Amino acid sequence: MNFNKLRLSTFAAAVAFLAISCETKVEEKKDEKPPNILFIMADDHAYQAISAYGHGLNETPNIDRIAKEGAIFTRATVTNSICAPSRAVLLTGKHSFINGKVDNVQPFDWEQDNFPKLLQANGYQTALIGKIHLDGLPTGFDYSMVLPGQGNYYNPDFLVNGERKRFEGYVTDITTDEALKWLDQGRDKDKPFVMMYHQKAPHRNWKPAPEYLTLYDDKDFTPPANFFDQETGYAGRGTAARTQEMEIDGEAGWGHDFKMVIDPYGDSTGFDKELARFNPEQLAQWNAAYDPKNEAFKKAFGQGDESTFTTEKRREIAHWKYNRYIKDYLRTIKSVDDGVGEVLDYLEANGLAENTIVVYTSDQGFYLGEHGWFDKRFMYEQSFRTPLLVRYPKEIKPGTTIDKLVQNLDFAPTFLDYAGVDIPKEMQGESFRKLVSGESGEWRDAVYYTYYEYPSVHMVKRHYGVATERYKLMHFYYDIDEWEMYDLKTDPQEMKNIYDDPEYADVRANMHERLQGLRDKYGDSDANDKKYLDAYMEVYNKRNNR
Structure with missing residues (x-):
């Protein structure tokens, strides 16, 4: 037997097998369909009012399904806790002072890139149904049906591709029905889709649906300890x-x-x-x-x-x-949860669940009586933190918990990453795809926050700050100059400002360094603060005849 010929023959066979194997894998990868993206956002939905977070206020079994079958994020935060700026950050992947939408007053520039535009250009069908609270006709969407401004709970008007129409019924149910209609009849089923399905609820003033007007009447809720x-x-x-x-x-x-x-x-x-x-x-x-x-x-x-x-x-x-407040608030969430269940059931029934990324989140957190408050705006924890639950069976293991500091800044690059689309360099967020799949544990250890809308309703002063997993440093400015710092490990309710506590002197110095580092990284400055203050005050003074 000629062993040299045998070895050559064996080697050739192995090379041929590897070539066929690689060719098959490339072909499989080529034939693999890009994932669909279903982005569900409620307005002012506090994480405390999602039962998966364990606060015991209410039951949200359908929203909880996303966490049970995917991942729950325990430290997801926003960059600016107010409606329109938060949505601008979501779309653009850029901080407010970069995308220009710093408050509810400044216009939003739809001409700039957003992730739906980029996905649309790469073969996706895109739809926006519900609340967006950004002026102008949405761009980047094959179909849009949005509430003008805040919208109404009962018999709302919608702008359907820019045309105003009145719909009879309850806004949460209508939004769900129209989302299902687009999924079933409005899209090209040969293309991957992005649907942004955005509910008005539970935004103020919390008008419940007819079937839930007496829900919780037999219950007495205990207010938070503070x-x-x-x-x-x-x-x-x-x-x-x-x-x-x-x-x-x-x-x-x-x-x-x-x-x-x-x-x-x-x-x-x-x-x-x-x-x-x-x-x-x-x-x-x-x-x-x-x-x-x-x-x-x-x-x-x-x-x-x-x-x-x-x-x-x-x-x-x-x-x-x-x-009265908490019952009405939770009643509106019951309708939101019902809608989530209907849409999840549709995905299951139509064979879409396996290849669809489902996200449930809110545009920011909300106070449910903590400190005696409602609303948001502050960098204090209940408005700074936002719920985030993500399901994608192909990559995310059921029951995953993520404790890292993810922000709404990260949605745009994450979706582009999943779709295989290049992430523009000007996007400031990071894709959390590898983090949530467990492929990598590397992630940022500090996040940056800004808030600009003062003087205004609720009179929350202008501030910016940095948060790590344990500490938070904030600077309140404009008509005051005050610093606050909190140790979330020993004081999770942020009841005691430790900025001047000598025991925390080293921590304070480090947090100041972290703050300046993030301001430099993202391109923020005192000049930005003044520019947007001047622009805001010009509008404010006109409105108040000053």
């Missing part, structure tokens, strides 16, 4: 916490927020103007649910001079206000 924070004058914090205007037992209104046409003192609230949008059947259902509850409150607490109320009576009234 709900009566205002009684201490927000001791341990600075001017910004003391001067905000977002207290449930304070700025929230008897009409708009607590749903009374006549307040406890016999005065008209103007809420009847909001009810004028309802059709007769909707109005009858609403009145049947709210009138008895409102009258019961008035009978129990009566009218009178608030200055004569005892502390106990004030607390009882505040407790009632909290329950």
